[in-house]
């Protein structure tokens with residue numbers, strides 16, 4: 488693994504090199520990221536600047552590498568044995584693959600909602616309380632209760648679970664589990680929230696509520712959302728990145744992508760054509 | 763960036779093609795209305811004028827259908843990128859065509875008045891020349907639309923300047939006739955409105971050409987065209 492090798496490039500060079508504006512408010516800076524699963528090359532030389540206080544959408548056909556790339560941003564690929572990551576990924580200028588970085592601490596700062604809901608085999612309450620507890624975010628039981636309630640409310644599931652907080656999280660419906668995982672992710676107040684198709688199992692009402700939450704989170708955080716719904720990407724994000732076969736094909740302001748994309752592959756994909 | 767590939771949902775292609783064929787139908791009717799109304803003036807043909815007026819109802823009905831279909835596609839298919847531009851452009855273009863139809867109808871109405879009057883020598887032929895030029899521009903604009911040909915659309919935009927100049931020349935001519943003999947005033951006022959309306963048709967055709975450029979490139983063209991109508995500054999001298 489070539490983790491965290493600093494590149495001999497000035498910041499300006501990088502901006503010029505990839506022509507997507509790396510604003511002063513760049514939160515995550517990824518340079519020349521490659522990911523292999525064994526011999527399969529899943530992410531190819533991807534460089535991207537993700538802005539702070541912005542929702543960035545990753546779109547692209549199934550299998551193009553969206554989840555793989557997302558997992559690079561909080562080192563979740565470390566947990567996959569066959570995965571090898573190279574390149575330079577920085578959050579607030581700090582190399583997240585540096586030797587002294589504790590992935591567990593990193594993941595408190597960079598929260599994630601997975602494509603498949605994965606509640607812990609614990610109570611609904613504990614699912615949400617776990618993070619704040621281990622990171623010492625609550626000083627008292629009352630504090631913790633408050634964090635749990637607020638997180639569940641923000642994830643638009645409070646009313647459905649408030650009377651069964653001690654029931655197992657795994658006993659919820661798919662869509663409820665998804666929202667529970669969103670509650671769990673926001674409970675630690677991460678600076679960056681990575682959401683991998685967070686609304687795939689949600690009805691339109693819950694979807695709107697989650698989108699509202701995403702919009703609210705944007706005031707303080709940087710949110711990256713993977714979605715297969717073009718309408719959702721258009722509604723919630725300010726920047727959109729289109730991935731295709733492991734490449735970052737186009738990265739621009741969302742209105743630009745959805746009114747006048749510059750690459751033919753982007754156009755074909757978002758308009759539902761055989762590309 | 764426009765894609766000419768088919769949608770995976772073939773019904774979407776059928777919807778878009780359906781709306782665009784309504785535009786072509788409208789375009790055909792408007793072209794005929796422009797030529798027929800000018801002909802009715804030259805030939806003092808009241809019957810043809812009546813036909814033009816009746817045909818305008820069909821144009822209006824088609825415009826309504828285009829808008830309904832466009833609303834349906836937006837509601838059901840949430841078009842984006844070039845699909846969105848296609849839907850937006852058909853709404854705009856059908857509006858432009860409908861206005862052209864109205865102007866042709868207005869010309870035909872004035873024909874019914876003008877048949878009673880003595881017209882200055884050659885004036886109705888000049889009107890017809892102008893109408894033919896606008897009709898030719900419309901034909902090219904619609905071809906450009908069908909072929910997604912931004913270069914052809916650009917030439918249409920440039921030709922609007924010629925129409926403006928024809929109008930300026932007629933304006934001066936009518937002014938001269940009216941000053942020479944006040945008995946010309948009634949006819950010349952009607953003829954002037956006709957000329958002005960044809961000039962406006964030219965502007966609508968230009969707007970159609972601009973929609974074609976937008977459709978193909980995603981950008982509305984710059985105001986690179988010369989503004990030809992100088993009559994706002996004209997005074998009898």
Ligand SMILES: Nc1ncnc2c1ncn2[C@@H]1O[C@H](COP(=O)(O)OP(=O)(O)OP(=O)(O)O)[C@@H](O)[C@H]1O
Pocket residue numbers: 524527529547548549550551552553554555556567569602
């Ligand atoms: N754990 C893994 N081991 C081996 N190959 C993997 C693994 N995870 C993903 N891949 C492969 O890497 C490529 C990218 O997968 P990834 O899950 O990132 O795609 P995706 O864009 O998120 O797709 P989807 O939209 O279906 O979720 C695919 O070809 C996939 O089969």
Ligand SMILES: [Mg+2]
Pocket residue numbers: 553554555602683713
């Ligand atoms: Mg995925």
